[in-house]
Amino acid sequence: MAKKEWPKPSPKLLEKTQHLMHDGFHQRAFPDTPYELPTALGDARWTDELIASAWYMAETGECPDHLNYKTGKSGGGFDRLAFKELPEEQQLAADAEVDITLELNRRGDERNKRTIDVPWYGGGMSYGSVSVNVMMSRALNAKKWNTLMSTGEGGYPSELYECADNVITQVATGYFGVEEKSIQAAPIIEFKYAQGAKPGLGGHLLATKAGEEVAKMRGSVPFVSLFSPFPFHSTYSVEDHMKHLDWVKTINPTAMMSVKVSTPHDVDMVAVGSYYAGAHIIHLDGGFGGTGAAPEIAKKNIAMPIELAIPKVHKFMQMEGIRDNVTLIASGGVRTADDMAKAIALGADGCVLGTSDLVAMGCTRCSNCEGGPSGRGCPWGLTTTDTELQEWVQQAWGADRLDKYYTALAKRMKEILRQLGLSNIGELRGRTDLLRYIAGGEA
Amino acid sequence: MLAADFQETSDNMVEGSVTIQLPVAEQARLNRKLADTYHRYNIDAVETENRNKYPRRFNVKVGKIGLAKLLFKEFFKYFGHWDVVFSRPCTYGVFSGPVGGFAPRPDLCVGCLRCEVQHPEFVTVTHNKELAELGDSYLTSKHIATIDEESRKGSVPVRGQGYRGRFGGPGFDQMFTDMSEIVRPSRDGIHGRELIGTSVDLGSKPMRLKFGADGGLLEAPKMMTIQVPFFYSPPPDSVATGIVPEILAEAADKVDTLLFLPENTVTNQGLAGPHVVPIIAPGQIGNIESHAKGTRMVEMSSWNLTAWNQVKEHPLLVSIQLPLAGDWMSTLMEMVDNGVSIIHLITDHHGVADDGRFVMDLYQEAHFALVDKGCRDEVTLIGTGGIAGADHLPKAIITGMDAVGLDYPLLIAMQARLTGDTKTRGAAAVKLPSNLDKGWGVQRIINLSCSWRDQLLEILGAMGIREVRRLRGETGRAMWCGHLEAEAFGDIEGFPGGEH
Numbered sequence: 001m002a003k004k005e006w007p008k009p010s011p012k013l014l015e016k017t018q019h020l021m022h023d024g025f026h027q028r029a030f031p032d033t034p035y036e037l038p039t040a041l042g043d044a045r046w047t048d049e050l051i052a053s054a055w056y057m058a059e060t061g062e063c064p065d066h067l068n069y070k071t072g073k074s075g076g077g078f079d080r081l082a083f084k085e086l087p088e089e090q091q092l093a094a095d096a097e098v099d100i101t102l103e104l105n106r107r108g109d110e111r112n113k114r115t116i117d118v119p120w121y122g123g124g125m126s127y128g129s130v131s132v133n134v135m136m137s138r139a140l141n142a143k144k145w146n147t148l149m150s151t152g153e154g155g156y157p158s159e160l161y162e163c164a165d166n167v168i169t170q171v172a173t174g175y176f177g178v179e180e181k182s183i184q185a186a187p188i189i190e191f192k193y194a195q196g197a198k199p200g201l202g203g204h205l206l207a208t209k210a211g212e213e214v215a216k217m218r219g220s221v222p223f224v225s226l227f228s229p230f231p232f233h234s235t236y237s238v239e240d241h242m243k244h245l246d247w248v249k250t251i252n253p254t255a256m257m258s259v260k261v262s263t264p265h266d267v268d269m270v271a272v273g274s275y276y277a278g279a280h281i282i283h284l285d286g287g288f289g290g291t292g293a294a295p296e297i298a299k300k301n302i303a304m305p306i307e308l309a310i311p312k313v314h315k316f317m318q319m320e321g322i323r324d325n326v327t328l329i330a331s332g333g334v335r336t337a338d339d340m341a342k343a344i345a346l347g348a349d350g351c352v353l354g355t356s357d358l359v360a361m362g363c364t365r366c367s368n369c370e371g372g373p374s375g376r377g378c379p380w381g382l383t384t385t386d387t388e389l390q391e392w393v394q395q396a397w398g399a400d401r402l403d404k405y406y407t408a409l410a411k412r413m414k415e416i417l418r419q420l421g422l423s424n425i426g427e428l429r430g431r432t433d434l435l436r437y438i439a440g441g442e443a
Numbered sequence: 444m445l446a447a448d449f450q451e452t453s454d455n456m457v458e459g460s461v462t463i464q465l466p467v468a469e470q471a472r473l474n475r476k477l478a479d480t481y482h483r484y485n486i487d488a489v490e491t492e493n494r495n496k497y498p499r500r501f502n503v504k505v506g507k508i509g510l511a512k513l514l515f516k517e518f519f520k521y522f523g524h525w526d527v528v529f530s531r532p533c534t535y536g537v538f539s540g541p542v543g544g545f546a547p548r549p550d551l552c553v554g555c556l557r558c559e560v561q562h563p564e565f566v567t568v569t570h571n572k573e574l575a576e577l578g579d580s581y582l583t584s585k586h587i588a589t590i591d592e593e594s595r596k597g598s599v600p601v602r603g604q605g606y607r608g609r610f611g612g613p614g615f616d617q618m619f620t621d622m623s624e625i626v627r628p629s630r631d632g633i634h635g636r637e638l639i640g641t642s643v644d645l646g647s648k649p650m651r652l653k654f655g656a657d658g659g660l661l662e663a664p665k666m667m668t669i670q671v672p673f674f675y676s677p678p679p680d681s682v683a684t685g686i687v688p689e690i691l692a693e694a695a696d697k698v699d700t701l702l703f704l705p706e707n708t709v710t711n712q713g714l715a716g717p718h719v720v721p722i723i724a725p726g727q728i729g730n731i732e733s734h735a736k737g738t739r740m741v742e743m744s745s746w747n748l749t750a751w752n753q754v755k756e757h758p759l760l761v762s763i764q765l766p767l768a769g770d771w772m773s774t775l776m777e778m779v780d781n782g783v784s785i786i787h788l789i790t791d792h793h794g795v796a797d798d799g800r801f802v803m804d805l806y807q808e809a810h811f812a813l814v815d816k817g818c819r820d821e822v823t824l825i826g827t828g829g830i831a832g833a834d835h836l837p838k839a840i841i842t843g844m845d846a847v848g849l850d851y852p853l854l855i856a857m858q859a860r861l862t863g864d865t866k867t868r869g870a871a872a873v874k875l876p877s878n879l880d881k882g883w884g885v886q887r888i889i890n891l892s893c894s895w896r897d898q899l900l901e902i903l904g905a906m907g908i909r910e911v912r913r914l915r916g917e918t919g920r921a922m923w924c925g926h927l928e929a930e931a932f933g934d935i936e937g938f939p940g941g942e943h
Contacts (some may be wrong), residue, residue, distance in 0.1 A: 020561040020562070021561060023564060024561045028560055035564075038559045038567075040556060040568045041568055044607065045608070075609045075610050075611075075927070076609065077610045077636055079610065080610075098936050112933060144799075193624045194622065199905065200905025204601070230904075230905075231624065231625050232625070236625055291603065293601050293602070294601065295601055295898065296589065296602055297599070297901055300906050301618075301902070304619050304922050305610065307925075307931065308928065308931045312927075314637060351571040364555060364557075366555040366604075367607070368551060368553050368602075372535070374535050378555075378603075379533070379557045380557060419740055432932075432934050437932055437939075439938070
């Protein structure tokens, strides 16, 4: 399929466009400008205020006072939960040390011992669904924050090796771009069994986004739709799954194993099975997660929201007596620091962010990531490999936005802990007694 | 086909000789010929453009003075760099008309808001109220927009980004369907979706076969099969005659499903056929004999024992309508006790019974009552009411229906606009496109059917279920938001009905 290649933007055009975009994010998110939030911005899950507050945080490293940066208006889940803050005199002092680091290997085996500085890392976004610039922005920021980001299923662009110690290599059902070299380079290998936004349906990169470079990386034909099948065709039991992990453990004798699954009815059994197969990290991806392209019917209708899956898995693993030997990571609809803290209070150890990273870099959640009517992908330069559009996001700018965004998230996370009188993020895990359900409306 | 093939094979034999093996190549040719006669069920979708202009999603307003000022400024600032001067903040062509942003083309806007973010001083993008006002409190503008896309393209709507709506919700939104991490309907995974069966049987499934002394079957099962677990319900009174029934009848034929229509419409418009089910009042049930042209099934518009006794031994299948009102459960049991094999449960267009309960609860009650009675497989339950989106289809089946009826979505597919009482069955005022023609209408209905079937395959594939018949009443493969919330949040202070 022939496709028009757009020219790279001239330096002047790049300068102008970036100036207008960056200034626009500022004009819309800051209180001292004459402009209000765009009326068409936002939805029930990501409200206009949540999006604008992410822009504010990504520019300042602070949480805004003039916007609700904590919850959306979905009418359920995280949006109905609030923390039971202690009276001010019982809270920890504003300058009290609070530890939000997260240890990932709890199995006590000889593999990597890795502690990340914040209880979250970046979720998988493949090369093809996003550009190298976006991948590198996330990787550079992960390096700076001593955390991680995942390649998604689309290969390992050579630029990423610069940040190899902070990049998770994902192995998914299509094995697109999976190489021995990228498995050996990674501190963690992530097996993606399913994705929350399209559970049980595999992956789909539309033809318009599978350009020359993307196809080369994936070993496919340019501008042909790529389906990542479902499931792993070599896996029909927990024993098969274990062989899978053993295969990769042999290729990389030090990497930790992460298993990413969706949230079906028996998610608790799946998690326990994965643990016994050798996983260090069980990564649950809930039904409200992001995606580059998914059938609309899959979003929300298949599998359960992450808020409802976390306690189920947490409690079951406690009953099995294995809870302290595995790291439980939650994603799929985790938007804010408050969401992450609530997820941890419900029983997770940490979280994975995906859409939030993109929003911080300018995403308006217009849902045209799959190509949209233009066939070129994201007009903001995020979820696209279009030769012109991808230039709107430059690595240094993207990494800086994410750095400041993470700064604000970390500040808020520590503030929550102080308000609850906790000095360590681990103390929050499973503390549903510190939560309050708001029955009549949003928290 | 087997008989024909046998004949052809025999023709190649030498008369009076013993059976001889045909040459391998010849046998292979015959086998190939036989195999080629098999056609996997498929719905032929063809992109079919709208006849009426559909309300655009967004309105785009550009301040002309602001734009002129910007162009003036940039003309001098970037003089000679014309790519910069003429660059536009839109990849969708909203500002690519002959005079650019001075006459924007909002029909092309997808709401990325790049123009408004970049130029807050003179660009405004707003949701189009005309679109938002479509539909009613149940069949919302979002449903209508989705149906419009489905009936236009005939494919599964695919978008980027995640879910944008509310957590859980009323009606069908309270259910999440299950998925399986490793179990698949076929070794081809979801991409072997063509191997997933969507056909359903209507009628009484025989619990055992009875043979006579000569080895012949004593009673042939009285049942039929349609290729999809949905059928077309009668259109509202205002369009109950004329082109709409004609379109639906032809589409039902091509999709291999059924269209239910009042008997007089069938007769007056000459629509009788294998894919049309005449609805007959109990008092007129004697008319059943007059339905020819391959009619396979009729429907009695209400329960009446005398009328039923007249037709229960008739070779045609007979279904009976049962409005979910009053003491419908007693009526259901009476019907079952009297041997009714197809029962059609009916509610209003919002899927609500007269006691205010939603069909998902009522369908389960009906289904499990028959399970408890030990006769579920001897009765086919079909339901009409409240199906407004593709996801409602598997959810209604999970709650116990063998097949469900489509009503308003069929009209929306034909770009009809509904006004007046849109809740009461039959009452809505329907405005059809003035240039509606049969061919276009049929293809739009076929496209919608194709899209919904494909979306059903997505759900079945994710669950690892090989045929839709196995989905019926599989409540164990569904998750109710309320139950999950009680399990997850029950120990949290403030949760209604929780421990605190």
